[in-house]
Amino acid sequence: MKTNGNTLFITGGTSGIGLGLALRFQEAGNTVIIGGRRTELLEKIRAEHPAIDTVVLDVASPESIQAAFETVTSRHPDLNALVNVAGIMLPEDLKDPAHVSTSEDIVTTNLLGTIRVTALFTPFLLAQPDASILTVSSGLAFVPLPLTPTYNATKAAVHSFTQSLRVQLADTSVQVIELVPPAVQTALMGQDESGRGMPLDDYLSETMELLGSQPEAEEILVEQVKMLRFAEVNGKHAEIVAMLNGSH
Incomplete structure (x- = not known):
């Protein structure tokens, strides 16, 4: 993926990694469109970043999703990149049947949201000479945090979905890239307040550097996520699950 000269649509772009990527891509010379639920945040971003x-x-x-697709593609017919960031992360007590409603919300947002947005935009992107679809999974797709079981499962599903999408689009103009963040200091699970995880600016800087230096990469792996990504290969999976369980 080239890192400038694109027109990108970023879902979940009003805060955290989504907003951070939007600002970094815009600074790098891309046209950026942000999608988000909260109109007050969208208005604030427009006021602070009119471009x-x-x-x-x-x-x-x-x-x-349908309305956003129609708006984005009519305003930006040169759109050539979709970045699926929108997601939620919530704790669940699997001993309490009431957790099912939380699970359903997480699946709907993290998994179905990614699938539905991708399905709608893919035919449009296939008509572009050079296009990209980026998904965001998580290090927890590879080693689960027991406190957030459905979040982990949706991110594992996003990883698997992305692999299949990449194979099916292999002979097209659309490159498929998976961003695999570690814990990052964002509002998810209050990590910005607790100080747990990688500082957001550090994550963004390393991610943008990797996108620039590895234009053919299938997965963007910052150093801090490799312990999780390769836990199974390295025979450390059970040990790291226990560590994550102990930390929460």
Whole structure:
């Protein structure tokens, strides 16, 4: 993937990794459109960064996805990159049947949201001479954090879905890239307040450097996520699950 001269649509772009990537891509010379649910945040971003376009998008709603697709592609017919960032992370107590409603919300947002957005934008991107689809999984796709079981499962599913998408689009103009973050200091699970995880600016800088230096990469792996990504290969899976369980 080239890191400048693109027109990118970033879902979940009003905060955290999504907003961080939007600003970094815009600074690098790309046209950026942000999709998000909260209109007050979209308005704030427009006011502070007038070069960034914004669109209301709730990835849990097929109707909202359709409306956003129509708006984005009509305003930006040269759109050539989709970045699927939108997601939620919530704790669950699997001993309590009430957790199922939380699980359903997480699956709808993290997995179905990614699938639905990708399905709608893929035919449009296939018509472009040089295009990219980026998904965001997690190090927890490879080693689960027991506190967040459905989040882990959706990210494992996003990883698997991305692999299949890459194979099916291999002979097309669309490159498929998976971003695999470690724990990052964002609002997810209050990691920005607790100080747990990689500082957001550090994650963004390393990710942008890897995208620039490895334009053909299938997965973007910062150093801090490699322990999780390769835990099974290195025979450390059970040990790291126990470590994650002990830390929470």
